[in-house]
Amino acid sequence: MTTSVHPTPILRIGTHPSEEVDLLAVEEPLEIRLGHGPWEDRQQHRLSVTMRTPGHDFELALGFLFAEDIIQTYDQVHSLRYCTQVQHPEERDNVVRVELAPSVVLDLARLQRHFYTSSSCGVCGKASIEALAVACPRPLPTDFSVAEEAIHRAPALLRRAQLVFEHTGGLHAAGLFDSAGTLLRWREDVGRHNALDKLIGSYVAENQQPLRTSFVLLSGRVSFELVQKAIRAGIPLVAAVGAPSSLAVALARQYGLTLLGFVRDQRFNVYTGEARVVLRETVA
Incomplete structure (x- = not known):
């Protein structure tokens, strides 16, 4: 059975040094394998390894496949399971096989870039920026808006919901909020990208896509890839406790996504799409 925290002995230095037990966030590799093709001639493809x-x-795998435009709906997935036929004991519960429906045709040439992602990779593992083109079937909604007060409240709501972070202090989180600022769902992970994949994947599993009437709050900085995942999911507003990258802002502007950064201490910066934020005061 897997666990998300691991106890370790430490020497705590303070007024009086003391030997204690601390809890760490667990970090392990997850390999995603795809089964595809007609039932009489199934093929296996090793797609990705992520820390x-x-x-x-399973939500992480679904969110990753959805963000990469390998699947569009959960109906294209026949089954998900952990691989039991593994070579090493440490691989148990760390290899997920996704069986795609026979009707799903893989573009193997596009998959030859063979993803390798780490817990903070950004766009590593991609052959080129051109390969990151977003498959966005429809424009993001323009009638969605969020009050400034709801954005200010969001970080504290997400922080209180982070049970593992409370014990370890070492996990990122992605939380989905409605327009009134109510926290609908959240996921934690040592990787920023994984947390968002898990969150989006949980809705893919319920065939609830796109997420056009909600906004997402991220606990760290915002990379190009995180904006890409939000656009794929139809999320019109991304807020983050940290800073966005230049590519993240450019992509958000290109697709009409509202991007907020440094959401903390009753302040935030609006980088794109300010029309979706209802301010208490008019900007001078």
């Missing part, structure tokens, strides 16, 4: 915190692994 993640164990838990919600």
Whole structure:
């Protein structure tokens, strides 16, 4: 059985040095394998290895496949399971096989870039920026808006919900909020990208896509790839406790996504799409 925390002995230095036990966020590799093709001639493809915190692994796999435009709906997935035929004991519960429906045709040439992602990789493992083109079937909604007060409240709500972070202080989180600022669902992981994949994947599993009437709050900085995942999911507003990258802002502007950064201490910066934020005061 997997766990998301691991106890370790430490020497705590303070007024009086003391030997104690601390809890660490677990980080282990997860390999995603695809089964595809007609039933009489199934093929296997090793798609990705990502460093993640164990838990919600099937949601992570679904969110990753959805973000990469390998699947569009959960109906294209026949089954998900952990591989039991593994070579080494440490691979148990760390290899997920996704069986795609026979009707799903893989573009193997596109998959030859063979993803390798780490817990903070950004766009590593991609052959080129051109390969990151977003498959966005429809424009993001323009009638969605969020009050400034709801955005200010969001970080504290997400922080209180982070049970593993409370014990370890070492996990990122992605939380989905409605327009009134109510926290609908959240996921934690040692990797920022994995946390968002798990969150989006949980809705893919319920065939609830796109997420056009909600916004997402991220606990760290915002990379190009995180904006890409949000656009794929139809999320019109991304807020983050940290800073966005230049590519993240450019992509958000290109697709009409509202991007907020440094959401903390009753302040935030609006980088794109300010029309979706209802301010208490008019900007001078």
